[in-house]
Amino acid sequence: MKPGSKLCSTVCDTEVMLIRYSQGQIECGGAPMAEEKTANGSPDPAFSAGSLIGKRYVDADDTLELLCVKAGAGSLSVDGVALQLKEARPLPSSD
Amino acid sequence: MNIALLLQMAADAAAERSALVCDGRHWSYGELLRAARGAATHLSGSGCACVALLDESSAAAPVALFGAALAGMPYVPLNYRLADADLGALLQRIAPAYIVGDTGRVARLAGGQDQHCTGREDFLAAAQQAEPLAQEIAGEGIAAQIFTSGTTAAPKAALLRHANLLGYILGTVEFGAADADDAALVCVPPYHIAGISALLSSVYALRRMVILPAFDPQDWLRLVQQERVSNAFVVPTMLGRIVDQLEAGAATDLSCLRALAYGGGRMPPQLIERALRLLPDTEFTNAYGLTETSSTIALLGPREHRQALDAADPVVRARLASVGQALPTVEIEIRDATGRALPAGQRGEIYVRGEQVSGEYRERSALDEQGWFPTRDAGWLDEDGYLFLAGRADDVIVRGGENISPAEIEDVLTSHPAIADAAAVGVPSPEWGEAIAVAVVARPGSPCPGADELRELVRSRLRSSRVPQQVRVLDALPYNEMGKLLRCDIRALFQPRPASERNGLP
Incomplete structure (x- = not known):
């Protein structure tokens, strides 16, 4: 999977864009994400904290980064391990 | 990847929020996305290869930019200030194009060509009425094609891919970072890279755009107050005219203006100091970039x-004269003429690498094998990575084997209280290879100092090798509309003088 690829949740509205990827199964709401939109079912209660639009999510090793481009009820994980919200590093506006 | 994602996210998160105001007409993010989708339907059915804008800034600019992106067509903003012959040549290069804007001029210059032209209001009406495009078209991955200003040669067609522009925005702007009542005043023309980046970053930050179609310092000050503008970007020439107004006593409350960014040309040190003292509560940011670097x-x-x-x-x-440090997502390196990387403190050509760096033209890519782009700007880095510009690599004066930056001489000359502006250029010299010639402009009401006084000033501050051989007084220096000094025009003023007339300066 290349940076820029889009993935859709299979259990909620969440959509993400890949910023960095090394390996692993990317999941939302506890279920593997897909390239096409096919949401049915509902998120696993263990992965139902939600995903926020415009936020970045990373793994503990910082080898994987996702940008949430559409919010949803499921939360993001890779190989069953929850991803963390990445701190924003604000730059002054230059445009 | 598609830059339309930025507007889709904004409309998804805040459809009702005000996105843009131009000539008193307001657009929400939802309305802007709806129009871009309608425009895409319209554009993709036109049989044209690209979408050009030949117009001042207005709501039509973002609708054409995002509409083109959804339709998989490059957006090509054109400089409406170009002379007929130059514009005609560009129109020929982009045919068949869907052109939004000056229908009369297109008919006159490209009547026989395969072009489709629609006026601004007709385009916006058609975009709002058309069925939204069901699914975006991938296209060739080029989001924008921008003709460089061509101060040295014929304009080059710089290509910016969706990946370049998205890389820039996602690397520098936090989604929805603006407060609900923030507003950005956009006064740079749409054909400049800063005009495109202003649209993209404002949309992604959810910052309301206030469009000023044509810059005028009084209109700018009025709009800042009237629309409670919090952010603005200006080129140095614009800042100079704004500061002149403020110093002349323009009664303007600028307390809402939290952040003022500038770039697009060299900022005279005296001007930025005046501005910082006039606006003590405003946050100033100097931004350095090029068309080719998004x-x-x-x-x-x-x-x-x-x-x-x-x-x-x-x-x-000294850092007030620096353009700051590289973005976290960008690498900068200084190289000598052989391509070897130089240590801090040494001047050479600025090279840059990163996702946002395109370095690609319609005809060729200027990137080297490792992805570095030679900017043709000269500069150096200090020990802490602060970048200092020393003019275009082509503008460096080489006198007797010594590299001299025009800026160091210009800064000394403009420190004279009676000198308003100055430009130093290299002119052919049989003795030195190049000799230094300067053109100066006197401050209104001040008698212009004589050539000997100016030479003595340079000699006392710099080395004797920096002393200008020729001095000429002008009413104004030649600039293009974005405040770029046209050094070739100044060079043309100075003819090499015969050896018998040389005055024995070192």
Whole structure:
């Protein structure tokens, strides 16, 4: 999977864009994400904290980064391990 | 990847929020996305290869930019200030194009060609009425094609891919970072890279855009007050005219203006100091970038401006003349003429690498094998990575084997209280290879100092090798509309003089 690829949740509205990827199964709401939109079912209660639009999510090793481009009820994980919200590093506006 | 994602996210998160105001007409993010989708339907059915804008800034610019992106067509903003012959040549290069804007001029210049032209209001009406495009078209991955200003040669068609522009925005802007009542005043023309990056970053930050179609300092000040503008970007020439108004006593309350960014040309040191003192509560940011790098690659931030202004340490003080440090997502390197990387403190050509760096033209790519782009700008880095510009690599004066930056001479000349503006150029010299010639402009009401006084000023501050051989007084220096000095025009003023007339200067 290349940076820029889009993935859709299979259990909620969440959509993400890949910023960095090394390996692993990317999941939302506890279920593997897909390239096409096919949401049915509902998120696993263990992965139902939600995903926020415009936020970045990373793994503990910082080898994987996702940008949430559409919010949803499921939360993001890779190989069953929850991803963390990445701190924003604000730059002054230059445009 | 598609830049339309930025507008889709904004409309998804805040459909009702005000996105843009131009000539008193308001657009929400939902309305803007709806129009871009309608425009895409309209554009993709036109049989044209690209979408050109030949117009001042208005709501039509974002609708055409995002509409073109959804239709998989490159967006090509054209400089409406070009002379007929130059514009005609560009129209020929982009045919068949869907052109939004000046229908009369297109009919006159490209009547026989395969072009489709629609006026601004008709285009917006058609975009709002058309069925939204069901699914975006991938296209060839080019989001924008921008003709460089061509101050040295014929304009080059720089290509910016969706990946370049998205890389820039996602690397520098936090989604929805603006407060609900923030507003950005957009006064740069749409055909400039800063005009495109202003649209993209404002949309992604959810910052309301206030469009000023044509810059005028009084209109700018009025709009800042009237629309409670919090952010603005200006080129140095614009800042100079704004500061002149303020110093002349324009009664304007600028307390809402939290952040003022500038770039697009060299900022005279005296001007930025005047501005910082006139607006003590405003955060200043210097942004350095090029068309080919999707806008900003280095930043000098607000804290660094204030630190430098008040600094006793000459190294910190000097940073007011720096363009700051590389963005975290960008690498900058200084190289000599053989391509070898240079250490801090040494001047060479600025090279840049990063996702946002395109370095690609319609005809060829200028990137080297490792992805570095040679900017053709000369400069150096200090020990802490602050970048200093020393003019275009082509503008460096080589006198007797010594490289001289025009800027160092110009800064000394404009420090004279009676000199308003100055430009130094190299002119052919049989003795030195190149000799230094300067053109100066006197401050209104001040008698212009004589050539000998100016030579003595340069000699006392710099080395004798920097002393200009020729001095000419002009009413104004030649600039293009974005404030870029046209050095070729100045060079043309000076003819090499015969050896018998040389005056024995070192």
